[in-house]
Amino acid sequence: MRPYISAFRMSLSEQVTYRFGFFFxxxxxxxxxxxxxxxxxxxxxxxxxxxxxxxxxxMTYVFGAHILRSLVFGSQSRRIASEIHDGTFSLFLVRPVNxxxxxxxxxxxxxxxxxxxxxxxxxxIVVFFDSTFLFPSHLSVFFFxxxxxxxxxxxxxxxxxxxxxxxxxxxxxMGPRFLFEWILEFLSGAFFPVSIxxxxxxxxxxxxxxxxxxxxxxxxxxxxxxxxxxxxxxSFVWQGMWxxxxxxxxxxxxxxxxxxxxxxGI
Amino acid sequence: xxxxxxxxxVFVQNGVSYLAQYRKDAWWNVxxxxxxxxxxxxxxxxxxxxxxxxxxxxxEEVYLLxxxxxxxxxxxxxxxxxxxxxxxxxxxxxxxxxFLTKPANTLFLVSTRFFLFRAFYRLLADFGILAxxxxxxxxxxxxxxxxxxxxxxxxxxxxxxxxxxLANTLSFWFLRIDNVNDTLVSLHTLGRYPIDVFPKxxxxxxxxxxxxxxxxxxxxxxxxxxxxxxxxxxxxCFTAAFFCLAVRFWSFALKRYSxxxx
Numbered sequence: 296m297r298p299y300i301s302a303f304r305m306s307l308s309e310q311v312t313y314r315f316g317f318f319f320x321x322x323x324x325x326x327x328x329x330x331x332x333x334x335x336x337x338x339x340x341x342x343x344x345x346x347x348x349x350x351x352x353x354m355t356y357v358f359g360a361h362i363l364r365s366l367v368f369g370s371q372s373r374r375i376a377s378e379i380h381d382g383t384f385s386l387f388l389v390r391p392v393n394x395x396x397x398x399x400x401x402x403x404x405x406x407x408x409x410x411x412x413x414x415x416x417x418x419x420i421v422v423f424f425d426s427t428f429l430f431p432s433h434l435s436v437f438f439f440x441x442x443x444x445x446x447x448x449x450x451x452x453x454x455x456x457x458x459x460x461x462x463x464x465x466x467x468x469m470g471p472r473f474l475f476e477w478i479l480e481f482l483s484g485a486f487f488p489v490s491i492x493x494x495x496x497x498x499x500x501x502x503x504x505x506x507x508x509x510x511x512x513x514x515x516x517x518x519x520x521x522x523x524x525x526x527x528x529x530s531f532v533w534q535g536m537w538x539x540x541x542x543x544x545x546x547x548x549x550x551x552x553x554x555x556x557x558x559x560g561i
Numbered sequence: 562x563x564x565x566x567x568x569x570x571v572f573v574q575n576g577v578s579y580l581a582q583y584r585k586d587a588w589w590n591v592x593x594x595x596x597x598x599x600x601x602x603x604x605x606x607x608x609x610x611x612x613x614x615x616x617x618x619x620x621e622e623v624y625l626l627x628x629x630x631x632x633x634x635x636x637x638x639x640x641x642x643x644x645x646x647x648x649x650x651x652x653x654x655x656x657x658x659x660f661l662t663k664p665a666n667t668l669f670l671v672s673t674r675f676f677l678f679r680a681f682y683r684l685l686a687d688f689g690i691l692a693x694x695x696x697x698x699x700x701x702x703x704x705x706x707x708x709x710x711x712x713x714x715x716x717x718x719x720x721x722x723x724x725x726x727l728a729n730t731l732s733f734w735f736l737r738i739d740n741v742n743d744t745l746v747s748l749h750t751l752g753r754y755p756i757d758v759f760p761k762x763x764x765x766x767x768x769x770x771x772x773x774x775x776x777x778x779x780x781x782x783x784x785x786x787x788x789x790x791x792x793x794x795x796x797x798c799f800t801a802a803f804f805c806l807a808v809r810f811w812s813f814a815l816k817r818y819s820x821x822x823x
Binding site: 313315316317319320322323324326327329330333334336337338341345346473474477478481486487491492 | 593596604612616739740743744746760
């Protein structure tokens with residue numbers, strides 16, 4: 296366990312070493328939040344409703360999405376692709392550590408730090424612009440939200456780790472990765488509740504069958520208490536199933552990838 | 562002037578040679594770009610599926626705004642994108658020394674040496690999409706308005722360059738500010754929306770200190786007649802002043818450069 300705790304600590308200090316850079320990174324997130332806040336405020340201003348969401352629910356969704364983007368969408372596993380390309384990945388093969396868990400420790404520290412700052416930023420925006428942030432009516436909802444967020448965090452990490460492993464076979468892993476991140480963020484509901492576009496049965500089925508909505512949309516829908524009890528259980532089953540599928544694929548990719556790895560640059 | 566033209570021709574030729582080595586990558590990039598623009602349009606569709614206007618802006622106007630903003634971004638990436646973002650690395654690694662010893666303007670060399678030719682293909686695709694929007698929504702645009710809008714698009718590119726140069730020049734004082742470029746990308750997205758959705762203070766900021774409105778809003782506002790023609794005067798004067806400020810700040814910072822490795 297000790298190497299992973301060290302990796303967690305190292306990643307944490309790495310994040311805060313270059314404070315000016317960290318400040319700019321947070322500023323970037325803040326710009327996205329402010330933009331979405333005003334755009335969705337403008338569209339719901341006339342009637343107080345938008346696509347079945349009250350103005351307060353919509354604003355809470357925007358704020359919640361900002362926090363979840365920080366807690367779920369990580370960037371640490373991006374390094375894996377460049378390490379495979381320049382050969383530094385070989386160092387991990389001779390160390391007595393599990394590569395997946397080592398990077399997970401790094402990712403977790405980054406997510407927790409950024410998640411903390413995201414909560415602060417939301418607090419500032421809510422106070423500064425005198426907006427509303429709804430809280431659930433039952434305390435038990437927090438437990439379900441926590442569980443759902445944890446599962447989405449795991450699911451994203453597995454998917455992201457798998458994308459980086461493409462570097463075993465291609466030097467152009469960043470292009471597909473960029474596309475993957477962009478599509479994923481879009482379909483996960485990070486910009487708006489995806490139920491707005493799921494206007495017919497086929498689209499609803501497509502959205503609910505694919506793993507994307509379980510990253511942002513589902514935890515926030517649970518938070519807003521818009522998921523009935525029986526569907527709540529089903530959503531957890533679906534999230535767990537996707538984690539199992541992606542983890543299985545990861546195992547296969549890892550084995551094949553190691554065979555294809557040439558240790559270029561050693 | 563002829564010397565600089567010759568240098569720039571070599572830079573463009575290098576860009577073509579680079580592209581020739583990664584042809585598949587270029588086509589992949591065009592496909593990703595079209596998909597990306599498609600997703601931006603999908604957001605517009607989502608919003609307008611529930612309402613007829615946003616702060617007085619109609620759907621076709623927001624489409625125009627989105628595509629003109631994309632064109633400004635793409636043109637900036639093609640000419641300056643791969644260069645200005647490298648300034649922090651060049652300063653921390655000491656690579657800037659090489660350019661200081663060349664018998665040409667350092668800023669010119671630093672900001673134009675990589676011509677990203679694949680962005681040119683993406684730009685062509687974006688112009689195709691613009692033509693489709695004009696045809697699809699039957700946007701009635703007079704020739705003088707179209708010429709003015711094109712001129713303002715050029716101003717938008719210069720303002721975008723100046724903003725990026727100002728931010729990256731900070732790396733003469735602060736080490737490791739790589740995130741500043743990601744922040745600028747996010748800030749730049751503010752220009753993709755009608756700035757009337759923002760409160761007055763932010764709106765003023767977007768037209769002055771953080772001039773993101775130049776990337777899409779101002780050309781479309783002139784094109785659709787929301788801004789009178791004489792407002793173009795403000796845009797031109799601001800662009801010239803902002804560009805001069807960025808260049809002077811660069812010169813001021815360059816005098817304090819002490820080299821890092823060589």
